[in-house]
Amino acid sequence: MTANCANKLPDIFGSMVFDDRAMRQRLPKETYRALRNTIENGKKLDVNIANVVANAMKDWAVERGCTHFTHWFQPMTGVTAEKHDSFISASSDGSVIMEFSGKELVKGEPDASSFPSGGLRATFEARGYTAWDPTSYAFIKDRTLCIPTAFYSYSGEALDKKTPLLRSMEALNRQALRILRLFGNEGVRRVVTTVGPEQEYFLVDKALYRQRRDLMFCGRTLYGAKPPKGQELEDHYFGAIKPRVSAYMKELDEELWKLGILAKTEHNEVAPAQHELASIYTSTNAATDHNQLVMELMKNVADRHGLVCLLHEKPFAGVNGSGKHDNWSLSTDAGQNLLEPGDSPQENAQFLLFLAAVIQAVDDYQDLMRVSVASAGNDHRLGANEAPPAIVSIYLGDVLTGILDSIESGTPYDPQSAGELRVGVHVLPRFPKDATDRNRTSPFAFTGNKFEFRMLGSSFSISGPNIVLNTIVAESLSRFADTLENADDFDGALHDLIRRVIREHRRIIFNGNSYSDEWKREAEKRGLLNLRTTPEALPCFVSPKNIALFTRHQIFTETEMRSRYEILLENYAKTLAIEAQTMLEMSRKEILPAVNAYVKDLTAAALAKQSFDRELGCVMERELLGRLSELEGGVYRRTRLLEEQLRRLGELSSAKERADFCADALFAAMQELRAAADELESLTGKAYWPFPTYGELLFNI
Template identity: 65%
Template sequence: MERLSKIFGSLVFNDNVMEERLPRDIYLVLKNTIHQGKPLDIKIANVVANTMKDWAIENGATHFTHWFQPMTGITAEKHDSFISPTSDGNVIMEFSGKELIKGEPDGSSFPSGGLRSTFEARGYTVWDPTSYAFIRDTTLCIPTAFCSYSGQSLDKKTPLLKSMEALDKTAVRLLNLLGYDDVTRVITTVGPEQEYFLIDKKLFKKRMDLKFCQRTLFGAKPPKGQEMEDHYFGSIKPRVAEFMKELDLELWKLGVLSKTKHNEGAPSQHELAPIFTVTNVATDHNQITMDLMKRIADKHGLVCLLHEKPFAGVNGSGKHNNWSLSTNKGKNLLEPGKKPYENKTFLLFFSAIIKAVDEYQDLLRLSVASAGNDHRLGGNEAPPAIISMFIGSDLKKILRCIENDLPYSEELLNRMDIDVDVLPSFMKDTTDRNRTSPFAFTGNKFEFRMLGSTCNIACPNTILNTIAANSLCEYADILEKSTNIDDTIFEIIKDTMKKHSRIIFNGNNYAQEWVIEAERRGLSNFKTAVDVLPHYVDEQNIKLFEKFNIYTKEEVQSRCDILLEQYSKTLNIEALTMIDMAKKDIIPSVCAYSKSLTDTALNKKSLSSDIDCSLEISLVKKLSSLNACLDIKIEKLNTSLLESKNYPNPKENAEFYRDNIKVQMQELRAIADELESIVGKEFWPFPTYADLLFSI
C-alpha cells in the first residue's frame, strides 16, 4: 500500500490542491469566501472552475455533477460531461464558473411537501464552497445546496448551513461580551459513529423483504443471538476485514477521517467511527460513507444493511452524533478543564445547552423520527423516546451548588488508580458514559445517541445548532445590559438550573421507574414518529426557525408533511411486501410441508394400521389452523391498505398506518414466525435468522 499521507485526500480538491494550483490572489479570495462567507465574483469562479476541471481530468474524471441532499434523506446527482463541440467537429473540455456555481435539476420531482407543484419544475443547485469537491468513479462531485425557483430550500444542506451561521453569530457575540475579543468565528464539529450489518449477498437475494425494505419482516428467533456478548469487540472475520480494509482506503482517498472499526453487539453488526470535523463537511462525509459501504460490500459478495432494525430481537443500528463547539482560536467551548467549577465560559455554554434541550425536547425527538427508528428506540443499546441529559455526578454537583448558592468543595479524586502494579494510573474523565441516555455529555462533547443508522445527520444538527443559538442569544441579551458580568453569569446559570434541571437524569433510562419519574417531571414521551412529527409546526418552533432564518413557516409545514408521508409510504411498502411473501411463499410452503406429512402418515398406515401417526396428524392440524389464520390476516391487512386511501391528509394517514396497518403487520408476523418454527427447514421458502446472521 502507498504511504497513507499520499493517499489521504488524493481525490479531493482540498486546500492543498487549491493553494498549489490557483493564482495566489484567487486562492486568498476563495479562502475568504470559505472562512468568512464572503460572496464569490464570477471572474474568480471562472478561474476556480477551470483549475478544478484540469485537476479532475488529470485524475480520470470525464463528467461533473452537482451533488446535493434533497429531502429524500439520501444524495442526488445529475452528470454532465466536460465536452463541448468545436466548429471542426471535435470537442474540447470546458467547465465554467457559471456551471460551477449553479446547476438546474428538476425541482418538482423531489419531495417538496407542497412547496412545488408538478408544473413548477425549476430548481437550482448552488455550490457550497465550504465543502470540498471530490472525484468518485469518473465524476467530479461538487457539494451543493438545493432550492426552488422562489428561493425556498428543498434540501437538508441549506438549513444546516443557516443554523451553523446562526450559532456562529450568537456564540461569537456572547464570547466577545465575556472578553474574548480575538474570537471571530465559532464552528460546530461532529463525529458521527456509523453502525451497520453485513450479510451474504446470495442470501439477501432470496429475501424480498430485505430487497424492498432493508429489514426482515418475518423471522423466528434463532437458537443463538447476542446473549453471549461474544461478538462485541470480537476478532474481525477475514471476509469482513477485507471489506473494512477497502472501505478505509476509499474513504481516505476522499478525505473522510475514518478512524475506528470494530464488531458491534449483534452478530454480523459492525461500526465505523470518524474523527471530528466541521458539521457540514461531516454531513457530506457521512453520506459518502454510507454510499461507499453499500458499493464496497457488493464487491465482496456482501450486502450492507443500514436499516435501524433489520432483525427483530437483536441490536438495532444507530448513529451516535458527537457534537461540540470550537472557536477560531482552537478552544473547545465544551472542555471543562481541570477545574470546571472555575471555568465560567464552559459553565455558561453548558447551561445554555441544558436550557435548549429542555425547551425544545420535541424538536430533538422529531429530528430523528422515522418508521425505522420506531423499531429501535427503547431497547438493545438504543435510548428511549424520552429526551433527557446525562451530565455525570461531578458537573451535576457543581451546577446544584450554583443553583442553591452553596460553596463547592472538590470531593472526588481526579486520578484513577488500579490495584495492579504494572498498570499506570491515569486522569479520569469529567463524566462516565451512560449508554442509555439520549443526550449524554462525554467529557468535552455531547453524544446525541437517538439517531437511526440511515438518518441524514443534517437535520439533527440543524436542530442542535438552532436551539443552542437561541439560548446563547438570550444569554447575550441579558449580559449586554449587565454592569457586573461575573455576577450576571452565575445568576444566569442559577436561573437556568432552577427552570431546566428536570431534563438532567444520570440513571438508567431503560428502567420503568424512569418513565414514571419523567412523566412526573413533565418531560415529553413521544413513543412513535407519528406522535411527535406534528409538533414541527407548533407556534413556538415556527417562531424559533423564523427568528434565525432557518425555515419559513411554509418550509416547516412542508417538512412535517414529507416526513409523515414517508412514514406512511414506508409502512405501505412493508405491508405489501409482507402480503406478497405470505401469499406466494409462506402459504404454499406450509401446504407443501403439510402434504409431505400427510403422505408420510398415509404411507405408514399403508404399511400397518398399528404404526403411530399421531405426530404427523397433530402437526398437519396445527399447520392447517395457522395457515388459515395467516390467510385471514392477509385479507384483513389488504382491506386496511385499501381503507388507508380514505385518509388523504398526511397526519391522519400516518395515524391510520400507525394504529391499524402496523398492528396488523405485527399480528401477521407472529403467525408466520410460529409457522417457521414448525415447518421443516427444506420447505421454508427463504433464509432464516440463523442463516443470515451467522453466514459470514
C-alpha cells in the first residue's frame, strides 16, 4: 500500500460494504430503525421496508460500478456459491432501467439439486431458495453486489453452513441470557459469540505449480523427496518477509480492508513458504463470512503476483502443515466479555460458571469437537507434532487450574503473587506477568479471555466448529439454568454446581505437552477419545446422544444430520480417490517415462565407455542402473496395486464402506507407491525428473 493510500485508510476501510455507515446515510430514518431492529432483535422485515433498502443498496452499488447482484451463500461444498443477475429491466420505450426490488433482495431461487445434499434432494428435485441474512452486510466483489444469504431446500431443510450457524448462535443467546438474569443482569438484551480466526497458508511460484498435476488437482504434493533443507534451522518463523511476499501481503490487506475485514497480523510461519494472517474479533456469523472471503482473496491476489496460494492442510510432507486457529469468546451487547476472569477470577462467580459450562461441554461432547475438524486433509496434520493431537483436551494454565482445585477441595485459594515480569535488562519496561502461559500443543486452550480452538484445518469453513462450540455450551448453560432457577439457596447451589462440574469433568483438563506419547497413554487411562482418522470420527456425529443434542436446540433435524454425515463420508472417499487417480497418472505418464529415459541414457553412456576402451570402469553406471531398475520395478508394481485398490473401491456400495476402505487399504497403497517414487527422485538426474522438486517449490519465491 502506498503512503497516500495508507493516509486514506479510514476512507478505504469498508468502502465496498453496505455497512451501518452506508445505511445511515442512504436510508430514511424510519427504514434504518426498522432494519436495525431486524438485525439486532430478529424482527421480521416488512416488504415495503425491504423495497426501500433494496433500492438504496442498488443505487450505492451502481455508483461503484456494479451491473449485477448475487445471493452469496455457503453450500456444503465448503466454498461459496453465487449466481449473478443484472439490475437491468426493459422499459416501455425499448431502453433499459436499473431496478432491484425488495423481493429480489430477500429471496432467490438457485438450483438445489446440483449441490451436495446427502440424499436430501433427488436430481430431479431442483428447487432451492436463498434468504437474505441482514445480520451480515452486503458487499461488492468483482463489480457485483453480493448479498449474504442462507440456502435451504424446497421442503425447508438447511443445505448450507450459515443456517445452522445462525441457529446455534440463537440457542446460545437464549441460554446465556437465562444465566445472566440469575446474576441480576437485566440490562443485557443479547449475547453473541465472537471469533478471530488465524489463517495459515503457503505461497508457491505459479509457473512451478502448473508443472505439478498433484498440486493442481489435489492441492497437495503426492510425491516429493525431502530437500536438503526444510525447517530444521527454525529461521523462517517470524523472519524477514521477502519482497515478493510483502508486496502480495500489502495488496491482500488493502483488498480485505475495502471489504471491512479486520486483517490485523501477518508473518512468516514455521515452514519455508508458509505464512499467516490473523483478523480482529467480530461476531461469529460475520467472521465466518469474512474468512471465506479471506481464503478467496488470498488465491485471487496471489494469482496477480505470479503466485499460487495453497490452503491444503498438508501441501508438503516433512514440513509443517497449515491450520486455522479459531479464537472463540462470548460477549454481551453491553460490551462485556463473559470469559474475562477479571483481577480476581476466584471471586468472579459469573466467570467461573461460564468457564464451568465450557469445561463440561467439551468433556461431554469431545467426539463432536473432533468431528467438527475431520477431513482427509486434516488427518495428515493432527497429532503430527505440528498440530494438536486427535485427542481433545483443555488447557487452563496454572492459575485457573489452582482456583478450580481449591473449589473442588473446599480449601481457600492462595493466589501466587504475579508481580512484574523481569527480564534482567534495566532499559526494558516491566509489565505484569500473565496469569497463563500459552500452550501451542493444546487442542483447546484458554488464552486470557477466550478459548483458542487449534484443531481446525486451514481450508475449513469455521462455521462447523463454531456450530458445535455454540451448541454444546448452550446445552451446558441450559442444564445449569434448570438447576439454579429452581434453587432455594442460589449461592449455595451455585457453589455446589461449579464444584460438581470440576470434579466430574477434571479429566478433560491437561496443561502439559499434548504432543508427547505419555499424554496419549494418560488420555487413554482417563477415558478420553482418540479418533485418529476421519472415518473413525464421523459416525459420532449421528450417535443418539448427539442427534438428541442438536434436535433439542433446533440446530439440525435428524434428517439434516444424517445428510451431512453422508456428505462428509462421500467427500472423504472422493478426495482420496482423486488423489489415487492423480498418483497413477503421474506415475504412468511422468515418473516411469522419465526414469526410463535416464536409464536409457546411462546404459548408452556405459556402452559408449566400453566400446571406446574396455578398461574404462562402469561401476557407477552398473550400481546406479541396478538400483534404478529395482526401484522402477517397485514403482510399476505399486502402481498396479494402487490400480487394483481403486477397482475394489468402485465395487463398494455404501459411503461408510468406501470411506473405511480409503482410510485403510487405499491410503496404504498410496503411501507405498510414494515411498518408492520418492527414492527414485533422489537418484534420477535433475534434467530428467518431470516436475519441480520440493526444494524448488519451497525456496523459489
